[in-house]
Amino acid sequence: MLRYTATKLGAALVSLALIAVLGFVLFRVLIPGDPVRILTRGAPVTPEGADALRRQYGFDLPLWQQFLRYAGNLLHGDLGTSAQFKVPVAQKIGERVGPTLLLVGVATLIAVALGLWLGTRSAWRRGSRFDRVSTGIALTLWSAPTFWLGLLLLSVTRGLFPSGGITYPDTPPDFWSQAVDTAHHMVLPLITLVAVVYAQYQLVMRSSLVEEMHADHLLTARAKGLRDDRVRRHHAVPNALLPTVTLVFLHLGLVVSGAVTVETVFSWPGLGLLTYEALRFNDVFLLQGTFLVLAAAVVAMNLLADLLYRVLDPRVRAA
Template sequence: MIGHLARKLGGALASLVFVVVLGFFLFRVIPGDPVVAMTRGRPVGSAQIADLRARLGLDKSLGEQFLDYLVNAARGDLGTSYVYNRPVADLIGERLWPTVLLVGTATALAVVVGLWLGIRGAWRRGSRFDRVSTGVALTQWAMPTFWLGMLLSMATGDLFPTGGMRYPDTPPDFLSQSLDVAHHMVLPVITMVAVVYAQYLLVMRSSLLEEMHADYLVTARAKGLRDDLVRRRHAVPNALLPTVTLVFLHLGLVVSGAITVETVFSWPGLGLLTYEALTGPDLPLLQGTFVVLAGAVITMNVLADLVYRVLDPRVRAA
C-alpha cells in the first residue's frame, strides 16, 4: 500500500509540474494584448504604454518571463492581477468558498437524484419509469448549461434572484444572510443539477444492470431474501463501485465551478473570476486559476484511486 501510494503521489506531482509549465504557455497563445486592453479608450502615449509594459514585466523576453514565473510559483507566489492590481492568491481565496458552496451543493443533489433514479430505472428495466427518467435525463444532459440557465431566469425571474449571491440591504445576522444566500442559490443549483445528474443516473443504471444476473444475487434470492433486500444489501453496494470514480472526478471539478452558470447568474466564484480574466486577458490571474483548478482535479484523482482500492478487494489483490 505504501509503494502504491508513493507511485500515485509521484505521478500526481509530475502532473502538477506539467500543469504549472503548461499554464504559462497556454495563455500566451490567447489573442489580445493585455496592455492594449487595459488602455483601450484612454488617451495614453507610447511612453506610458512602454512604462506599463515594464511594470507588468511584459517588456522581457518570453524566456525571462517563464523563468520569473517558475521562481515565483516555487515560492507559492501566483503573481499580481493586471486588472485588479491585487495578489492572485488573495483573489482566488475570496472566490473559492462561494464556488465550493454553489457547486458542492449542486453536486451533492445531483449524486442523490442520479443514483436514486438510476437504481429504480435499472431494477425496473424497460418500464415506463425507466424510459421516461432516462429520456428526460439524456435530453437535459444535451442542453447547453448557459441556455438552460437563461430559460430558467426568464421563466422564474419574478420568484428567485437571477444574479449575485446576496442583497446588499440584507440584515447582517447569520439567519438572514443564510436565507438570502439560499434564495440566490436556487436557480444556479437547479441549472447545474438538471444537466449533471444524468451522468450519475446512466453510470449507476449500467452498473446495476451488469450485476442483476450475477450468481451471488441468485444465491441471495434462493436464501429467501425479499427483492428489495437483495437490491439494497447486495446489488447496489457492488454497483456503486464504478460511480465512486465519477463522484471523485466531479468533486475535483467543484473547485473549478461552472464558468457558464456563474457567469449567467453573476455568482461571485472562481468560474466568474476565470471569465473576467479571459476578457482581459489577465495572464497572472488565468495562470493562477488554471493551476488551482488542475491541482484540485489531480488531487481528487489520487483520492479516487485510493478509495476504490479500499472499497474493492479485487483491486487490492491485483
C-alpha cells in the same frame, strides 16, 4: 498501500508541473500581440510607460528567464497581480473560492443522491414506465447546454427568485439572515447545476446495476431465500456503486471548472464568474491564475478518486 499512494501522488505532482508549464506557454508564448497592449486593453500608452510595464511584469527578459521567474513565483504562491482589480491574483481567487465551493458542494450532494436513487430504481425496474421516463429525462438534461437551461429557468421563474448575486445589499449581517438570503439566491443556479450533473450519475448507476443483476452471487442470495429488497440493498447496489463513486470524484473537479457558465448566467460571485471577467477584460495574469487553480482541482480530485477506489474495491488492492 504506501507504495500505491506514493505512486499516485508522484503522478499528480508531475501533472501539476505539466499544468504549470502549459499555463506559461498558453498565456506568455502563444498569445499573439504585444502583452503590454493586452494588459492596457489597447489604451494609448507612452513609450516610457510601456517600457515601465514591461520591466514591472518581466516582459523585457528573455523567455527562459521569464519562465524561471514564473516558476519561482508559483513555488511561493505568487500568481501575479490582476491588471483589472489591482490586487494579487491569489487574493482575488481566495475571495471567490468560497461561493464556488458552496454552490458546487451542495449541487454535488444533491446530484449524487438523486442520481443514485433514480439509477437504482430504473435498473431494478428495467423496461417499466418509470425507467423509460426517468432515463429519457436524464438523457435530455445531459444533452442540454448549461447556459441555455439557466436562461430558460430565468425566463420561467421570472420574479420568483433573484436573478443574480449571492445576497441583497440590505440583508442584515447576522448569520441566519445571510444564510436564508444566500439560499434564496442559490435556488436557480443550484437547480441548473444539479439538472445537468445528476443525469450522468443516474445513467452510470443504472448501467452498472443492470450488469450486476445477472451476477452469480445474486442468484445465490435469492436461492438462500433473501427478499428482493435485501438482495438489492446488500448485494447488488454496493458492487454497482464502485464505477459511480469513481465518476463522482473524477467529475467533481470538472464540475468546479464547469460552473463557469452557471456562475456567469446568474452572476454568482465565484471562480467561474471571475474567469469570465478575466476573459472579458483581457486580464492575462488573472486568467492564468484561474486556469491553474481549476486544472489543479481536477488533478486533486483524480488523485482522491484513485485512493478511494483502492479502499472500496478489494480487487484493486489484490492487484
